[in-house]
Amino acid sequence: MDATMLPEVTAAGVIIKAVLILAVIAAIAGFGTYIERKILAFMQRRLGPQHVGPFGLLQLAADGIKLFTKEDIIPQHANKFIFAIAPVITAATAFIALAAVPVFPGFTVPFTDIYVPSIASDINVGILFVLGMMAAGLYGPLLAGMAQSNKWGIIGSARTAIQFLSYEVVTGLSILAPIMLVGSLSFVDFNTYQTDGVWLVVYQPVAFILFLIAGFAETNRTPFDLLEHEAEIISGYVTEYSGMRWGLFFIGEYANMITIGVIASVVFLGGYNDFWFIPGWIMIIAKIAFSFFFMLWVRASWPHIRPDQLMWLCWKVLMPLAVINILITGLVIMI
Amino acid sequence: MSLEQFKNRNVGTQNYVKLDLDHAPTDAWSQFKQVVKRTFQPELFVGLGVTLREMMNSLFRGKSHTTQYPFEKLPVSPRYRAIHDMLRLMESGNYRCIGCGLCEKICISDCISMETKYDENQRKEVSEYTINFGRCIFCGYCAEVCPELAIVHGGRYENASEQRASFSLFEDLLTPIDQLNLQQEYAGFGAISPNADENIKSTPLAY
Amino acid sequence: MYEFIAFYVFAISTTILFLITVMSKNVLYAMTALAAGMVMISGLFFLLGAEFLGVVQLIVYVGAVMALYAFAMMFFDATKNIKEKHQNPTLVFLLGGLMALLFVLMFSAPIIGDNIQAIYPMIEGVGNAQAVGMVLFTKYLVPFEVAALMLLVAMIAGIILAGKKMDYSLTESESADEEMNIKKGDA
Numbered sequence: 001m002d003a004t005m006l007p008e009v010t011a012a013g014v015i016i017k018a019v020l021i022l023a024v025i026a027a028i029a030g031f032g033t034y035i036e037r038k039i040l041a042f043m044q045r046r047l048g049p050q051h052v053g054p055f056g057l058l059q060l061a062a063d064g065i066k067l068f069t070k071e072d073i074i075p076q077h078a079n080k081f082i083f084a085i086a087p088v089i090t091a092a093t094a095f096i097a098l099a100a101v102p103v104f105p106g107f108t109v110p111f112t113d114i115y116v117p118s119i120a121s122d123i124n125v126g127i128l129f130v131l132g133m134m135a136a137g138l139y140g141p142l143l144a145g146m147a148q149s150n151k152w153g154i155i156g157s158a159r160t161a162i163q164f165l166s167y168e169v170v171t172g173l174s175i176l177a178p179i180m181l182v183g184s185l186s187f188v189d190f191n192t193y194q195t196d197g198v199w200l201v202v203y204q205p206v207a208f209i210l211f212l213i214a215g216f217a218e219t220n221r222t223p224f225d226l227l228e229h230e231a232e233i234i235s236g237y238v239t240e241y242s243g244m245r246w247g248l249f250f251i252g253e254y255a256n257m258i259t260i261g262v263i264a265s266v267v268f269l270g271g272y273n274d275f276w277f278i279p280g281w282i283m284i285i286a287k288i289a290f291s292f293f294f295m296l297w298v299r300a301s302w303p304h305i306r307p308d309q310l311m312w313l314c315w316k317v318l319m320p321l322a323v324i325n326i327l328i329t330g331l332v333i334m335i
Numbered sequence: 336m337s338l339e340q341f342k343n344r345n346v347g348t349q350n351y352v353k354l355d356l357d358h359a360p361t362d363a364w365s366q367f368k369q370v371v372k373r374t375f376q377p378e379l380f381v382g383l384g385v386t387l388r389e390m391m392n393s394l395f396r397g398k399s400h401t402t403q404y405p406f407e408k409l410p411v412s413p414r415y416r417a418i419h420d421m422l423r424l425m426e427s428g429n430y431r432c433i434g435c436g437l438c439e440k441i442c443i444s445d446c447i448s449m450e451t452k453y454d455e456n457q458r459k460e461v462s463e464y465t466i467n468f469g470r471c472i473f474c475g476y477c478a479e480v481c482p483e484l485a486i487v488h489g490g491r492y493e494n495a496s497e498q499r500a501s502f503s504l505f506e507d508l509l510t511p512i513d514q515l516n517l518q519q520e521y522a523g524f525g526a527i528s529p530n531a532d533e534n535i536k537s538t539p540l541a542y
Numbered sequence: 543m544y545e546f547i548a549f550y551v552f553a554i555s556t557t558i559l560f561l562i563t564v565m566s567k568n569v570l571y572a573m574t575a576l577a578a579g580m581v582m583i584s585g586l587f588f589l590l591g592a593e594f595l596g597v598v599q600l601i602v603y604v605g606a607v608m609a610l611y612a613f614a615m616m617f618f619d620a621t622k623n624i625k626e627k628h629q630n631p632t633l634v635f636l637l638g639g640l641m642a643l644l645f646v647l648m649f650s651a652p653i654i655g656d657n658i659q660a661i662y663p664m665i666e667g668v669g670n671a672q673a674v675g676m677v678l679f680t681k682y683l684v685p686f687e688v689a690a691l692m693l694l695v696a697m698i699a700g701i702i703l704a705g706k707k708m709d710y711s712l713t714e715s716e717s718a719d720e721e722m723n724i725k726k727g728d729a
Contacts, residue, residue, distance in 0.1 A: 042393045043386040045400040079570050123588075124670055128597040132584075135605030139577055142612050146570055154616060161613040168605060185671055301382040317370070 013116045020116070021098050029254035034060050036296050043300035070243035075148055078240065082147035087245045090140025090252035097133035098255065100126040101262045102187050102272065103284075125185040130263060131171060134218055138164045140252060141220075141227055145237035156236025159226045159307055166314035167217035167224075173322035174210035177329040178203075178267055191271035199270040206325045208268045210318055215260040217310065219253060222299035226307050261291035411490045416473045419466060420489035421508040428515050431485035434459035438477035438486055446470035447477060464505035468494060484520075548589055556582040567623040569615055573608070580604045594670040 034049065034057070041048030049056035074080055102119045123129055138160055145157025178200050179185060182193045194200060201208045217224040228236035238249055265271065265287035272280040305313070360366040392398040402409055411417070423430050434451035450463035478487045486508075510518045559579035566572045580603040587596030628634060678686050 039390070042390040045389055045393055045398065047393075047399055047401040047403070079568070082570050082574060123593045125593045125597045128594070128601065132597050132600030132605060135601055136577075136581065138605070138609060139574075142609075143570070143574060146612075146615070158613065158616045161609050161616070164605070164609050165613070172601075297383060297386060301386040302379065 010114060012114045014121070016114065017116050017119075018099070021103055022095060024103075025095070025098055025255055025258055026251060028258060029251045030060055030064070032254040032257070032292065033063065033250065035292070036299075039293065039296045040300050043297070064247075067244050067247040072243045072245065073240070075150065075240050077149040079147040079149075082143050083240075084245070086140050086144035086147060087241065087248035087252070089143065090137055091248045091255070093133050093137035093140070094252040094255035094259065097130045097137070097259050098262075100129045100133075100187070101259060102191065102266060103262060119187060123186075126187045127175060127179065127185050127190075127263070127267070130259065131175070134256060134259065135164070135168060137252065137256065140249065141237040144241070144249075148237075148240040150240050152234045152239045153237050155233045156227045156239070159233075160237065162307055162311060163217055163220075163224065163226055166311045167214045170210055170314050170318045170322055171214040171218060173319065173326060174207045174214060175263075175267065176322075177207040177326050180326070180329050180333060187266050187271075190267050191273065194270045195273050197270075197273070197275070199268065201268040204268065204325075204329070206321060208264070210322050210325070211264065211268070213318060214314075215264065216295070216298070217314070219256045219260055219295070221257070221295050222304050223302050224310055225304050226310065229304060257292060257295055258288060261288040261295075264291050411492065415490060415492070416475045416478075416488040418468070418489055418491040418494055419477070419508050420487050420510065421464075421505060422485055422487060422518060423510050423512070423515055425515070425518070428512055430461070430509055431483045432461050432464070433483055433485070434461045435482065437480045437482065441476045441480045443474060443476060444470045444472050461505060464508075466503045466508070468503055545589060549586070552582050552585040552589065555579075556586070567626070569618055569624060573611060573615060576611075577604055577608045580608065592670060594674055 037059075038048040038056070049059035052058040052062045074083055099121050100119060100123055119126070141160040142157045145153040145155075145160065147153075178190070181200065181203060182190055184190070190200070216222075220227050226236075228238055233239075238246055241249065262284075265284055269287050270283070272284040274280045275283045360369050421430060421432060434449065436449060436451070439447045439449050446467040446469075448463070448465055448467075449461055451459050452462050454460040473488070475488055481487075556579050559575045559582060562575035563572045563579065566575065580599060584596040584599035584604070587593070587599055
């Protein structure tokens with residue numbers, strides 16, 4: 001990326017960007033619950049929330065009031081300190097991961113000279129940082145389950161650990177092939193690589209599918225929602241949580257969904273480049289929205305799988321596929 | 336069809352038709368083949384298509400299975416056993432109950448209690464009649480046993496209230512006198528079936 | 543100025559967190575503090591401009607290694623305190639102190655003797671990951687490949703050790719039932 005083309009990034013710009021990310025993503029994460037309930041309802045021939053406000057739009061506010069005013073229960077034999085910080089870890093890591101992700105294209109604030117960059121912190125190893133931060137996010141469910149002295153919680157956190165050990169390899173290996181093509185770990189470079197209109201998914205369809213599967217596992221979405229599957233382990237690691245602590249877990253989960261959507265859009269689906277006449281910021285929002293919708297769509301359609309099936313899938317099917325994909329990519333690059 | 340085949344108790348010796356199920360994979364290669372087959376069959380996408388079709392149906396064609404309950408109610412079956420109704424005589428408007436006490440006797444959860452007295456015409460008259468709905472299991476015996484079709488089960492299934500007494504008094508169960516013309520001969524539980532006459536048989540004296 | 547403050551924040555919190563790891567009697571606290579300490583160390587890497595190392599620290603230590611620890615920890619009751627048995631506290635103290643002294647000497651020796659000079663200084667305009675890659679695939683190619691081979695050997699050994707009776711279901715086979723009964727009878 002040619003640095004001279006862009007205006008200088010100032011501290012004010014970064015702060016504005018950080019506030020923007022925090023506000024927008026937190027709002028979308030909250031709003032995501034409404035969208036999820038509504039879409040799932042339509043797919044199951046129901047109506048979903050519709051009495052609070054027009055089309056049930058204010059259901060979000062009602063849920064927020066409910067969560068805030070609910071009694072905050074900490075079980076008697078729980079490790080109180082760890083129990084209290086576990087939801088914060090989930091939410092915080094989800095938002096820290098978003099710091100290195102380009103959410104909107106850069107712009108200049110009207111009437112001032114402040115340039116707001118597309119990434120709050122454009123470190124050279126953006127992709128690895130996001131993956132590492134999402135890896136750190138596993139401590140939320142893990143510690144929550146272990147601190148609450150509840151058997152369902154322990155099972156939930158054990159499942160967190162095995163799920164993490166399964167998908168992490170696939171995530172890393174699947175994203176390695178596009179990294180080899182682009183030759184950089186920075187999201188901006190990925191974006192500029194695709195300015196000519198050919199999306200990376202055309203070159204790397206296998207990697208894209210593998211990344212999507214691993215992304216579903218990473219965000220605990222339905223085919224792989226082992227950690228909190230109600231029919232088996234009550235609520236897994238959130239069994240003992242109530243009120244806003246429970247809400248923090250959910251904000252973290254939805255923020256992670258958005259992060260995975262952003263990574264998929266920027267790395268594989270052309271990023272925030274203009275597309276024909278559609279400006280880039282609409283394109284990126286549309287792509288993120290579609291990946292969010294796709295997660296809900298899958299949740300409505302497919303059953304979830306057992307932990308041993310997940311491990312089997314990740315280690316025996318997806319990982320060899322990813323390695324073969326990397327080999328082929330390497331050969332093609334060499335030739 | 337003779338009864339012979341139903342009297343055969345040797346379960347398992349009959350010729351059962353087995354479904355043509357796929358055999359479970361035994362070795363690694365057939366397991367792998369099964370995985371590949373299942374992976375590249377479009378079944379997963381058929382599932383996605385079904386949900387998308389349902390979403391389009393409910394979004395644009397208004398097809399929804401939701402009954403918005405407090406605002407719209409589904410009709411209940413006439414044989415549904417909800418809160419009781421006490422019926423009146425069509426001609427005189429007097430209540431049908433003759434105070435025989437059969438319902439009180441047959442009630443298995445012991446929730447009906449009644450007090451009767453003779454009125455000035457030496458007819459039995461109900462002075463107190465209550466049903467304790469905290470105990471009633473809605474079995475319908477009272478309606479079945481009533482010789483006068485006075486107590487029947489109605490369709491009032493929304494029995495949440497501030498106090499039980501708002502259902503259980505005789506006056507509340509009784510058809511209001513100004514709505515007597517709306518009272519229908521109840522076809523529901525405890526009523527005489529339409530072919531009751533045909534079903535009457537002479538007592539088999541051969542025994 | 544900011545880097546100064548940030549360095550001390552990271553350094554002090556790393557020390558405190560690792561102290562908690564060593565001192566705490568509660569497994570859960572120790573594990574949490576260890577993980578948090580690893581994150582703080584990666585903060586130090588970021589401060590030094592070694593983003594790649596910082597991120598690798600995050601992924602490898604915070605993610606993979608600690609997840610394995612945590613998985614092992616599922617077999618304990620994490621809410622209980624652990625009583626450690628010290629057979630010879632003086633020996634432990636002495637050895638620990640010697641180790642600490644040795645480390646201090648080792649790391650401070652070059653500073654006193656000769657200022658550290660980077661063998662492979664950062665090249666301007668080349669990213670962190672690229673620099674690591676260049677060193678790894680030129681000077682340290684042989685150790686790198688040997689390490690990779692060792693990991694491969696370890697992985698195969700692990701698979702063989704873990705997978706000895708993998709095709710043998712304890713719940714489905716009848717001989718396994720008998721075996722379990724025999725074991726019960728022995729106990």
